[in-house]
Amino acid sequence: MRKKVLLLIAAMPLVSGCISLIGPEQTEISPETPAYTLRNEGKSTLKKECQSTYRVNGKSYCVLKHSKGFEQVGIASWYGPNFHGRKTASGEIYNMYKMTAAHKTLPLGTYVKVINLENGKTTIVRINDRGPFVPGRIIDLSYAAAEKLGILSKGTAKVKIIALGRKKDHHFVTENYQKGNFFIQLAAFKKYANAKAFRDRVRKAGINADIVMAYGLYRVVVGPELTYVKAEEQKDKIRKLFPNAFILTID
Template sequence: MKKKATVILIAPLISGCITLVGPEGSPEIKAPITAKTIQKPTLAKGCQSIYRVNGKSYCVLKHSKGFEQIGIASWYGPNFHGRKTASGEIYNMYKMTAAHKTLPLGTYVKVINLENGKTAIVKINDRGPFVPGRIIDLSFAAAEKLGILGKGTAKVKIIALGRKEDHHYVTENYQKGNFFVQLAAFKEYSNAKAFMDKVKKSGIKADIVMAYGLYRVVVGPELTYVKAQEKKEEIRKLFPDAFILTID
């Protein structure tokens, strides 16, 4: 069954990438997210998930309500154009997006350049920057609007707006909602269908949704994140790369 959906990932994609970058022109590294870089530490209060990069743990916040932050912004461009982000979206340097270490993927934030007063609204769809002292990595388009392309970095203030719905912003709530467990994703529907049939033979009831240009084989929904976590752990016995996402 095909469905159109908006997806917000609750855990980093195993097949995605984490962005470790500086301003354009400086050394840039793209570190693939693997089982070795993502581990399962005990969740701290206020974390919906935790991931590790280069031995350091990062707490993905349960929501963005009231989140504000001041620090240094950088940007990344042509070297990453067309690559997959941590959210599963393909990075487009001409769209208003950004990478942040801890805000929920799918969160929109207002970025204020404190050096020139320019502002921009961007969607967080990637992880990073993992350079000390930097708090957000902007797309080329966002950096251009904020006037930081030439300099490469700028002191900014981030104000979280929430998730975008019908031309307004709402605060995420990962305690209640429609939570699914994704088993796999494919470019072709026929491959997703074949995989779903295989899943069903194992006794797991699965479905197919279309999101971010991929056909995703999922199980659910569960109405709470806790129930989804339980379902994920059960499914991971057969499909170890399964993770949680929400579908509106």
Template sequence: MKLSFLPFLMILLLLHGCASKTAPPPPAEPVPAAIPATQRPYKIKGKTYYPLPSSEGYVEKGVASWYGGKFHGRKTSNGEVYDMHEETAAHKTLPMNTMVLVENLENGRNMAVRVNDRGPFVKGRIIDLSLSAARKLGMVNQGTAKVRVTALGEARTFREGNREVARFLPHQDFQQGDFYVQIGSFTNRNNALKLQEKIKRQGNNAVISQFGRGDRRFYRVQVQAGSTLSVARNMEKEYNNNGYPDAFVIAR
């Protein structure tokens, strides 16, 4: 009897085909969203600035300036066209569209503005205001003023149907919270520890908060100031008048 190898070969080819099939590749992992350009570190005049990931709890005291005609109509850092008649501001590190309360400590005026630009890049200044904002704060003529800047929340644009609607997304009520008064910031941890012990001997609770910026590390001494902004402001004034002129309130 003559044997036929054809069926046997067909079975071998079939088995080889089954074995050579590979499992389907796993689904691709989602690509993380790119960091917005305005949130990336940037360098101006040899100095690197690191935008904050969030404005929540941000409070700063320092000198404000304003900018007007020379920049009117030019693009801001976030791509908008600068309008000096709008209530906006430039800040070196706050996220774009942060709404901040600016208080003029020289005349008591205050107002909210939206951050849409980077700056000012002048030593000792913390915020650059539009002409309109500077007028309402009463600081146009002198050019600068000592201010307190408090982050209130974020302004976002949402699409409703065929139109875009701007909405304000506030942080937690900034009148209530866990407040501290920062009285010193050191690059040497031992100096921060000495000040912390001094404050504790005076009967107040002080903590050290570490903060890194680039390759530098800071040790900030902060005194517990209660749960209301008004009480914290009073403690701030006490420290301002007793050897800590640069003390300021923060929310944690």
């Protein structure tokens, strides 16, 4: 199997792009993939308002191109210890003590204001995961966010979500998927030495991959691409050999 994988990598065409190497050498391998991988359904089938789509339990979800004007009312829930330390859809490691949340369709990285309509409490969280995939629920809050909103003991509450956009220079701006730093991740490791070994094998095959430290892991990536469209094109090529490759946005 290992020889087969190496042969496939060797046959992969050249992909352009590079970033600077980072970090001191370390040890121990721990490759990871996202819990929910976005995948291209084909441009002809994508709705005009979709940045991309993904499927969970046989159902397709449309990731919105931007969060401008987005508001939603529904039931919020929260997730904590059972998911603490596990990987989120954004590639980050879930930390239940940080102000984050999961949403099915808002772009990852979007900040949203959440208002508990039952007690009037409010908070701001960053969307870094996908879910909740429970009927009737619109957002899954981290433990910290749920505590601030006063819904830990009850477990759920009726809330209103108001999208604020991405955070930049202490203010919020609407996402722009026409321009940015879009990478295609091939693999991720806890230690630099293993990321470097994997990157070196990929480079010998003629693929201009590099390493970036993002969201707590050393990530072997191709890029950056300056537009989401170009990143999609590169991802489609790469997924022939790396089915779990996905687009990663690094500010």
